[in-house]
Amino acid sequence: GQQVMQIPQYQHVQEGEDFTTYCNSSTTLSNIQWYKQRPGGHPVFLIQLVKSGEVKKQKRLTFQFGEAKKNSSLHITATQTTDVGTYFCAGHHYFGNEKLTFGTGTRLTIIP
Amino acid sequence: EAQVTQNPRYLITVTGKKLTVTCSQNMNHEYMSWYRQDPGLGLRQIYYSMNVEVTDKGDVPEGYKVSRKEKRNFPLILESPSPNQTSLYFCASSLSGGGYTFGSGTRLTVV
Numbered sequence: 001g002q003q004v005m006q007i008p009q010y011q012h013v014q015e016g017e018d019f020t021t022y023c024n025s026s027t028t029l030s031n032i033q034w035y036k037q038r039p040g041g042h043p044v045f046l047i048q049l050v051k052s053g054e055v056k057k058q059k060r061l062t063f064q065f066g067e068a069k070k071n072s073s074l075h076i077t078a079t080q081t082t083d084v085g086t087y088f089c090a091g092h093h094y095f096g097n098e099k100l101t102f103g104t105g106t107r108l109t110i111i112p
Numbered sequence: 113e114a115q116v117t118q119n120p121r122y123l124i125t126v127t128g129k130k131l132t133v134t135c136s137q138n139m140n141h142e143y144m145s146w147y148r149q150d151p152g153l154g155l156r157q158i159y160y161s162m163n164v165e166v167t168d169k170g171d172v173p174e175g176y177k178v179s180r181k182e183k184r185n186f187p188l189i190l191e192s193p194s195p196n197q198t199s200l201y202f203c204a205s206s207l208s209g210g211g212y213t214f215g216s217g218t219r220l221t222v223v
Contacts, residue, residue: 006154009152033211033212035212041216042202042214042215042216042217043155043202043204043212043214044214045211045212045213046211047211048210048211088154088155090155092209098143098145098160098162098168098206098209099157099160099168099170099171100145100157100160100170100212101157101171102147102154102155102156102157103154104152104153104154105154
């Protein structure tokens, strides 16, 4: 079946350093979504990317969707303690189908 | 307040005893979905629904049932729970396939 791999599994950074997580799909995606889950919490939707090569920014967060629509990345500039949590990508493999495959997530820890 | 409400938040049950986890959303969303979250495996989709009376299997549907008799509710049914269904379960809803709003989760333990 369709798989979405996400790396790294864990990332520890000093506060103020940058952070990037990468997502790769075994098949072409119709779109990709990103979620953040704080420790003990539930996933919270961040953004959706639809177009090939699309880049979107939310303050210190930059999201990219690859040209082939099989990979994506989330980059956080100058991390803060509020960025702590697990970041998940999730992809729809087919238009009009709500089967959504999540990556395994990247857990970000900030060292103050 | 717009939200997805799951009940119960915590549940301990015994093998084979049928249980239902309820999920309700007040946002008039068409799409609803159930996920289970296990360490190292991320979130895996169990079932999803794109409209009333329309449901389909996700990646791990074995041992689960769902129903969508009305738009706001999407209960998850475990007819005969087993210990391998011990997990953290999330219900989520979406207006039309965009970002999902998740409930707070149900932590299920089957002994």
